[in-house]
Amino acid sequence: MSDSSSYYLNQFKRSLLIVKKNVKVYYSKGPVIIFGVVLPMFLFLAYFIGRNISLHEAFPGLLGMTVFFSSTSVGPTIAPWESRLKTLERLICSPISLWSIFLGDVLSSFLFGFLISLIPLILGLILEVAFINYFLIVGVLILGTMCFSAFSILLSAYPPSDMPSTIMMLTSLIRFPLIFISGVFAPLSALPSWGIILSSISPLTYFVDLTRVALGGGNYYPLYLDLIILAVVGVLFFIVAVSIHKHTILKRFS
């Protein structure tokens, strides 16, 4: 094995240790459960109950909301918590590069989002929501959850706060508007043209659109475009997040 490939392999192994640590330490924290599990559930019930729509119609929105909230609930809290409880300096002193640490954070956010999102997916299967392609829906779920997980660590990059609850509040200020412009509550094709333009800035739009493909139609963009946009945007989120964290991380030690 070449030097550089063993370097990357070692760093990746260390990212997985970060994941293990995050699972044990952060999954059970209050704000994570509230913003990641309870909130999307209530939002969906508020939207679904008392309206005359089929689960088939509502499903893309349900899945989109769950994926988006659950995969952005672990990521933003990690950095503030590590600064607050003074575990960050010790971590950065070890032979692990910053990108491996944040890759671990993204992966643990991903794992949480993926597991929680399996609930509506399985519920949909039981209630016989008709998917035309099971591989596609699982693939889309993975891609979307990855993209939003990368987004989630961008959310904690600035300001470099050591208050998890502050970051969760700021994060919600960004997450809620995105939910409303992403075709969660109505398909894109039903929106006026300004609504389409507005919705195109939200990555969640492309995820919900993809879910419609897997449900056999009603999508606005072609399949390949949705896939490419989610993948590229996810990578960009990660690169931008790590470079901002690189600059703000010093402010986290005092």
Add this chain to the structure above:
Amino acid sequence: MRNAIEVVNVSKSFGAIKAVDNVSFTVKEGEIFGFLGPNGAGKTTTMRMITGLIKPDSGVIRIFGVDILRDHIKAKQLMGILPEMSNAYIDLSAWDNLMLVGGLYGVPKKICEERGERLLKQFKLFDRRNQLVKGFSKGMKQRLLVCMALIHEPILLLLDEPTSGLDVESTILIREVLKKLNENGVTVFITTHNMDEASRLCERVAIMHHGKIIVTDTVDNVRDKTERFKILEVIFDKAADFTELASLSVNGDFNVSGERVRVVVEDVDSVVNRIVDYARNNSIRIISLNTLSPSLEEAFIKLTGS
């Protein structure tokens, strides 16, 4: 003999504050090197640059010849680090904390478990290994952090005020282990504002003040130099014009408050005689006369007139 740490012309500012100002020193392999200085001197900032946490504004730092900026992963692998005011994960057990750090340094699982058991026993934490760190006392937490710094058997150990505010038992335990490790060839770099600790442990010390290194020498030499100087404190029966006495100070350090006068002196005998003459000539009485030994840092700070 190799150089464990080389710091060459390193500076670091935070805004207008020059935290570290053109500092150079070398720590040789196999020694215990003390880094002394009052609060705010710049010790932690220097340590953070050595451990690759902060980039210096200028200068070079090498760990066993490895430039920390060029290859920080390789340099970090050589060091065991105990940062100032750091913490283990309180929601993990002592054991999980230790295994996490071992893994981050690439220690194979089996070896990590063997070492973990040995270290926890040595630091009297083995019985509590499965409990969450949340319930640990400050001393136990600090002992665990030392274990975490040792799990990959580093050849260089850096500790930032490891015994500050700690209970006596933990302090003694940590010092003993440092001594023993050093006998086995581990180089130790220790930051402290406690001179007593430095003189017990270290062969050489550097004293830092206002971002600059005032002196780097063996503990014995530093002590010899500083023991030449005493602070002489005289209390007279009434306040008077004491300016005449200012010339007695060897470094210009002269302090009057009411009837009390303090001067830094070298030759106690001649100064005392002159003070007695002064009192007689001005018909005031001496109430008390004391010599105080300045701490090492105090002495050096006074001598350099800063």
